[in-house]
Amino acid sequence: MAINLRSPHYKTSAIANTAYATLAVSIWEGDSSTPVTAQYNLRKSIIGTSVQVTFEISELIKDYLDITFNGNYVGQNVWVQTVQTAYNSVDVALTPVTTTTEIAFDSYSYFQESSFNVSGTPLLISNREIFSLDDNLFRLPIYTVNNPVAKFYLNNVLLSTHSFFADTDSTSQIAYVSLNGEVDYTTYKERVTDGGGTVEDSSCLASFLDTFSIGAVDKVIVSDDNGIIETVKINLVEECKYSPKKVTFVNKFGALQDMYFFKKSKENLRVKKESYKSNIVDASGVYNNTNHVNREFNIVGSESISLSSGYLSEDYNEVFKQLLLSEKVWMTEIKDSGELVTPINVKTSSIAYKTSVNDKLVDYTISFDKSFDTINNIR
16 A cells, blocks of 8 residues: 555554554665664553554655656655554553555545545546647656556557566656656657757758657557556647646646646736835935935845646546645746756636536636745845
C-alpha cells in the first residue's frame, strides 16, 4: 500500500494488556532496503480501558517530501518504515512487534473515497482524454510497481511500446513516459540540441519543420500485471494565433501532470509601496525644487497571469479540480533561449463546473500569481 501524505494515515496497535505503545518512523530516499535512523519516536498511552493506540503520521512524513520541477520529469517519493511496539504497565514489550515499509506519495483522497490508494492503478491521472499541443511530446505519469506497459497508437497503428518494472529505488516508482519513452525534450529543436547538434533559426526552416510532428499519437493503452487496462484518447491541438502555455502541477496521485492553456493570456503587475514626507530645506532655508518631497520606499512588485484553456471535454472538470487543490504549480513558456519554467500559485479560488449540456462548450479561464516578487529580494 502507498501512503497518501495529504490525507491521514494511521498506525494502530490493539494488543491485550497494553499500557502504552511506541512508534518509530524512518523516512528516506533511495533504495527501500536501506532505512535510516528514525526521525520520529512517538509514544502514546491508552485511554480508559481501551487497549487500542492510534498514531497519525502523514503530516510528519510530508516534511521530508518537497516536490520540485525544473523542466525535467523525475519520480519523487520517499520510503517510510514504521516499527510499532506495545508495552504493558511494567514496561515489558508485548508481541508482536510490527514493522512495515511503504512508499509515500504527495497524494490525497477525497472525503467520500476514504479507501482511495495510488497503488490501485498504473496510470497516475484521473482523466482519460488529453488535449496536448501539436508537435510537442506529452508525458503520462506511470506507477511502476506492477510492471506496466504503455503502447502508443496513431490510427490504430502501434507506434511504440514501453515497458516498466518494479524497482526498489524511490525515484523509480513514477515513470514519465512519452511516445519516445522517458525523454526530457519536448520540441524538435530540443531533440537536436540535446544530441549535441545546433539549429539555425530561420523562417524557411520553421516552415519546413511545421510539416512534421514529433509526437503524433491519438491513443495510449496502459496495462499492468494486475490485469488493469486503461485507454487514453489523445487530441493534438494546433494553435496558430496565441502562444499556448503549459501548466504542470502535482495532481491527486502525487505525480506531475501537464495541461495546456491554448488561448489568450493576460499578464498584470501589482505594486505595493510605502511613503513618507521628506524635509528638503537646508540649514539656510533653501530647497531644490527638483527634489522629492513625497518619497516612496519598500516598493514591491508582483506579477499575475490569467490563462484561457480553449475548448476541452468534460473529462477536464476533474483536472481543473485537482489543479485548484494543488500545492505546487509551474508554468512553462517556450522562449528563443529554450523553455522558461516559472513557479506560480493558483489565484482562482472557485470555479463552476461546465458541461456540454448546460454550457455547450467547456472552457475555463484561471488566474495565477507568479510565486516571487518582481524585484529580486532574496537575501
